[in-house]
Amino acid sequence: MADQPLLRIEDLKLYFRTMAGAVQAVDGINFSLDYNRSVVILGESGCGKTSLAKAILRLLPRNVAEYSGKIFLEGTDIMTFSDESYRRDVRWVKMSLVPQAAMNALNPVLRVGEQVAEPAMIHMGMSKDEALETARKMFQNVGVPADFLVRYPFELSGGMRQRTAIAMALVTSPSLIVLDEPTSALDLLTQANIMNVLKRIKHGFGTSYILITHDIATSSELADDVAVMYAGQIVEVGDAFRFFAEPLHPYSKKLMASVPRLRGETEPEFIIGQPPSLISPPTGCRFAQRCPSRFAKCDEEPPTYERGGRMVKCWLYE
Amino acid sequence: MKEGAAWSSAGYMNEEENMTVNTDVMPVPAPATVEDRGPLLSLQNLRLYFELRKFGFGHAGYVHAVDDVTFDVAYGEAIAVVGESGCGKSSLMRAILGLYKATGGTVIFEGNDVNKFTPQEMKWYRTQVGYVQQDPYGALAPFLSVRRILEEPLIIGGMKDKDQRAARIVRALEEVKMTPVGDFMNKFPHMLSGGQQQRVVIARAMIMEPKFLVADEPVSMLDASVRVEILKLLRRLQETHHFSVIYITHDLSTVRYFSERVFVMYAGKIIEKAKISDLLRNPQHPYTDALLAATSDPDANNARVYKEVPPGEPPSLVKPPAGCRFHPRCPRIIKGVCDIQEPGEYITEPAHHTLCWLYSPEEVKA
Numbered sequence: 296m297a298d299q300p301l302l303r304i305e306d307l308k309l310y311f312r313t314m315a316g317a318v319q320a321v322d323g324i325n326f327s328l329d330y331n332r333s334v335v336i337l338g339e340s341g342c343g344k345t346s347l348a349k350a351i352l353r354l355l356p357r358n359v360a361e362y363s364g365k366i367f368l369e370g371t372d373i374m375t376f377s378d379e380s381y382r383r384d385v386r387w388v389k390m391s392l393v394p395q396a397a398m399n400a401l402n403p404v405l406r407v408g409e410q411v412a413e414p415a416m417i418h419m420g421m422s423k424d425e426a427l428e429t430a431r432k433m434f435q436n437v438g439v440p441a442d443f444l445v446r447y448p449f450e451l452s453g454g455m456r457q458r459t460a461i462a463m464a465l466v467t468s469p470s471l472i473v474l475d476e477p478t479s480a481l482d483l484l485t486q487a488n489i490m491n492v493l494k495r496i497k498h499g500f501g502t503s504y505i506l507i508t509h510d511i512a513t514s515s516e517l518a519d520d521v522a523v524m525y526a527g528q529i530v531e532v533g534d535a536f537r538f539f540a541e542p543l544h545p546y547s548k549k550l551m552a553s554v555p556r557l558r559g560e561t562e563p564e565f566i567i568g569q570p571p572s573l574i575s576p577p578t579g580c581r582f583a584q585r586c587p588s589r590f591a592k593c594d595e596e597p598p599t600y601e602r603g604g605r606m607v608k609c610w611l612y613e
Numbered sequence: 614m615k616e617g618a619a620w621s622s623a624g625y626m627n628e629e630e631n632m633t634v635n636t637d638v639m640p641v642p643a644p645a646t647v648e649d650r651g652p653l654l655s656l657q658n659l660r661l662y663f664e665l666r667k668f669g670f671g672h673a674g675y676v677h678a679v680d681d682v683t684f685d686v687a688y689g690e691a692i693a694v695v696g697e698s699g700c701g702k703s704s705l706m707r708a709i710l711g712l713y714k715a716t717g718g719t720v721i722f723e724g725n726d727v728n729k730f731t732p733q734e735m736k737w738y739r740t741q742v743g744y745v746q747q748d749p750y751g752a753l754a755p756f757l758s759v760r761r762i763l764e765e766p767l768i769i770g771g772m773k774d775k776d777q778r779a780a781r782i783v784r785a786l787e788e789v790k791m792t793p794v795g796d797f798m799n800k801f802p803h804m805l806s807g808g809q810q811q812r813v814v815i816a817r818a819m820i821m822e823p824k825f826l827v828a829d830e831p832v833s834m835l836d837a838s839v840r841v842e843i844l845k846l847l848r849r850l851q852e853t854h855h856f857s858v859i860y861i862t863h864d865l866s867t868v869r870y871f872s873e874r875v876f877v878m879y880a881g882k883i884i885e886k887a888k889i890s891d892l893l894r895n896p897q898h899p900y901t902d903a904l905l906a907a908t909s910d911p912d913a914n915n916a917r918v919y920k921e922v923p924p925g926e927p928p929s930l931v932k933p934p935a936g937c938r939f940h941p942r943c944p945r946i947i948k949g950v951c952d953i954q955e956p957g958e959y960i961t962e963p964a965h966h967t968l969c970w971l972y973s974p975e976e977v978k979a
Contacts, residue, residue, distance in 0.1 A: 333916075339836040339837065339838060340807075340836050452926055454926065482697035482698055482863065483697060483863060483864075483865075483904060483907045483908060484697065484903060484904070484907050484922055484923065485697075485926070486907065487906075487907035487909075487920045487922045488922050490920065491919050491920055491922065494916070494919060495919075509836060509837055510837070511837060511911050512866065512908075512909040512910055512911050513909055514911075515909060515910075515911045515912050515913055515915045515916065516909055516915045516916060516920075517916055518913060518916055519916065535913040535916065536913040538913070539911050539912055539913045540913075549838070550837065550838060551911065553837050553838045553840070553841050554837065554866075554910075554911055555840075555841060555844075555864075555866040555867045555869070555870060556866060556910045556911075557865060557866040557869070557893070557905065557908045557910055558893075558910055559910070562870070563841040563870065564841065565838055565839065565840075565841045565842035565845070566838040569806055569808075
């Protein structure tokens, strides 16, 4: 098991059926993630990054047109699992989710302590008292005072709610947590606090993260690897140190150049144009329309090339 | 208020009638002459409290949303107000727009007290200030086309000639780079992308050629790549039309590209006023320090270190802490001073004001 990555995704697809046609929200995604690593999935809104999270956790809406590919978790292809065994053996046991808007993720009429304890009771077979005790420990880990266990969600501030959602994801000690924009609705100082909490958890529990975000600056707080998503596809994956220093794909370069920086003198630039529709994406490279270094080859779909351990889906690296 | 106008059936159905009613009687307060024109906008000890009600009788106290805020905005100046949610920055903006009546203190626009405006004068005032809302989709009436949305303020403002209005709309759309204009004129808000919607909001705010624009988090709902584009657009418009702007934001990293001066707000008070370059080079208030430290730049080294963040959360504005409002979280608290007495405003370097005991002359000596 040691030479197996924690998670390996091969050619994962998730299409949605709509009146106008199939939305190719996740279109052939490949990446892998090791134990105690975190990968940041960067992308603009509508690029399919939340759909990717849903596809990994198999939290699917009704209008799925296609759901295919392979997801190896600790060496086992969990796509072959039935829904029931997926629910029993994978979701929350091995992978959990911290959703975007913590207020909507919490049940308004239950005390937060009970909500945090519930996954432990269901998946770990704990008694209620044991589970509440575990919940209390998790609250300490994420920095919520223990007397908040008996409060209702509306009695907590936004930051405390997000911490509660993290505690809920942690309570069954999964090896992988998917974080879907965990801090985007929060204030700056609270954001920094939550990032500290997540770092501490990763350090202490050896958890792996998939962090899905559009906030490039904040994402660097938690990135071992970076994957850039554009129009349903991953266009670049690589080590964070090298990515932030020198992104490879023209889209990544543009995206990095668009980040306003507090320190340093660089003027941010914007990307001309809009992402393509995911219903009938352009053939060839999907970024070609907006790409400054486009050439004839870009009419064909680029394969993924390797450059010093990094993967990039662009003809420039042929 | 502008949305309200766009929605009212009277304004929409009987536009011809409305025009005659509107235009003739719009008394304009005497503007300051060019020579002695002071600040465009001046806030003096502005207070805005909201009463809390208990069930039944009596009141449970006040929310001190804006407390004792004083500043001037010069003609053509861009100012940023930075603060976290709940610090009162949106309330401050609404008081400036005349949507809330100040509990105490004054908002002076070109020498006239906004709170004392008659309804007719208020109408004039609204042609002088533009408002760029945070959520563009929420700010645009869903059943009106872009043309109608932009025409509405012109009708209310009394532009009678239809062709003149059409020409003005075309010019406004060109200014926000929605070209070719014909492609967008007859579209409805849901047919536009977020960035385009925000352009329409900006075009609407600009269409009366206001002297002053309030932009309330204009880019926080937009994607990173579009954000910069919209900020640059606003900046260019501000430079070409020489209007003043108050840019309200929680994101310090965008301020640098937009404004000359920045005000940092915490718990209803402006705790530091400075030029943006001075603030970044030499932040004075411990809260400003914390904000700057919490703002990340993309750098993989961030993942290796923990951030120093003051503990706790902003205080309740119903019963703000005695003394300095930041003292319960402050790493540099002076016990026996900060927690008892409110700090005054100290000038630490030219045009750099701080509300912090660390910079009082006595403390500096000691």
